[in-house]
Amino acid sequence: MLPDLLARAAPIALQRLGARGLPVPPGLPAAFMPLHLPYGMVLCAYLLAQLAPERDRPRAFVAWGIGMALHLGLDLLQDHQGVGFALLFPWSWKGYEFPLYGSEDSVWALPLLLPLAALAARSRWRGRAPPERDPAAPD
Amino acid sequence: MSAARGRWRACWPGVAGGLWGDRGRGLRSAFAGALLVLGCAEACQDPRTLSTGWGACQADPEAAAGERVLLTVYEVAAVAPGALTLGRIWQGVPVDLPEGAPAVEVGDTVTVDGRCAPGPRVIAERVIPHPLRRWKEAAGLLGLAAAIAVAPLLFRWRGGRLVSAA
Numbered sequence: 001m002l003p004d005l006l007a008r009a010a011p012i013a014l015q016r017l018g019a020r021g022l023p024v025p026p027g028l029p030a031a032f033m034p035l036h037l038p039y040g041m042v043l044c045a046y047l048l049a050q051l052a053p054e055r056d057r058p059r060a061f062v063a064w065g066i067g068m069a070l071h072l073g074l075d076l077l078q079d080h081q082g083v084g085f086a087l088l089f090p091w092s093w094k095g096y097e098f099p100l101y102g103s104e105d106s107v108w109a110l111p112l113l114l115p116l117a118a119l120a121a122r123s124r125w126r127g128r129a130p131p132e133r134d135p136a137a138p139d
Numbered sequence: 140m141s142a143a144r145g146r147w148r149a150c151w152p153g154v155a156g157g158l159w160g161d162r163g164r165g166l167r168s169a170f171a172g173a174l175l176v177l178g179c180a181e182a183c184q185d186p187r188t189l190s191t192g193w194g195a196c197q198a199d200p201e202a203a204a205g206e207r208v209l210l211t212v213y214e215v216a217a218v219a220p221g222a223l224t225l226g227r228i229w230q231g232v233p234v235d236l237p238e239g240a241p242a243v244e245v246g247d248t249v250t251v252d253g254r255c256a257p258g259p260r261v262i263a264e265r266v267i268p269h270p271l272r273r274w275k276e277a278a279g280l281l282g283l284a285a286a287i288a289v290a291p292l293l294f295r296w297r298g299g300r301l302v303s304a305a
Contacts, residue, residue, distance in 0.1 A: 001279075001282055001283065001286055004279065005283070015227050015228060018226075018228075018230055019214070019216075019226050019227075019230060026194065026228055026229055027183040027184060028183065029228055030182050030183060030228075031179040031180070031182050031183045032179065032182075033182045034175070034178040034179055034181075034182050035175075035179075039178055040175060040178060040179075043171050043172075043174055043175045043178075044175070046171050047168055047171050047172060047175075049159075050164055050167070050168050051300065051301040052300060052301055052302070053300045053302060054159060054160060054161050056302075057159040058155070058158075058159055061159075080211065081209055081211060081250060081252060081267075082209070083209065083211060089178070089182070090178055090181050103212070103269070103275075104269055104270075104271035104272060104274070104275050106275065106278075107271045107274045107275050107278065110274075110278055121289070
């Protein structure tokens with residue numbers, strides 16, 4: 001979700017402002033595009049990992065990176081009518097895509113994915129260690 | 140080979156400390172942030188936005204006549220017989236519809252694949268409606284709301300660091 005949040009939220013807001021008559025330069029929404037590409041994802045994962053405690057930073061970087069790579073991998077399989085993603089940005093603007101499904105086909109998977117996500121969250125929640133009890137605390 | 144591996148092992152703690160340690164964390168973050176800003180500044184001049192498609196068609200319709208214009212996931216701003224006006228990155232894009240184009244209404248989302256024509260305007264060759272776009276956006280907002288609701292239960296901000304709540 002993070003790549004869309006970083007790269008799509010602001011451009012959508014800018015486009016809405018443009019539709020209401022505000023002079024938004026056409027190139028400005030494209031400024032957020034690198035945040036949805038490997039270049040921006042690696043840098044964002046690194047920056048976010050810096051928020052973690054020192055010993056957890058490499059693991060946090062890998063976790064953020066895998067999550068964003070998975071997002072990009074699924075997006076690459078969407079049909080973008082030949083536009084694709086500039087995976088080699090900033091060295092190349094060539095867009096790549098491997099269109100297997102339409103951009104809204106994921107909506108049909110929602111009835112299956114929502115209960116699966118709820119189940120996964122439930123099992124994760126149940127697997128959590130109970131909070132440590134302070135032995136000095138009264139019963 | 141083994142000597143090179145040994146040297147690498149010997150210097151690894153220094154490399155790891157330089158990348159992940161608390162020392163110089165602010166400087167490293169500022170450097171990574173600056174690289175990110177530079178990339179975003181470069182993307183502002185995305186040739187796919189500014190020098191191809193509708194950008195080029197608008198700038199010089201005569202020179203760009205016949206060039207491909209792809210308007211992906213645009214909102215229909217106005218409908219007239221055989222024509223549409225679209226808006227998203229570019230506002231008020233006039234489009235001539237082909238024979239047998241699907242019927243759309245104001246507020247619908249469509250992708251138009253066509254050619255630049257003097258005017259400037261777009262002569263559509265394909266019009267692809269996105270009837271499920273609103274559902275996709277609603278699902279995205281639902282996912283965002285769920286993430287915002289669950290994040291404080293999974294993570295805590297402690298001592299200036301983001302730590303797991305488990």
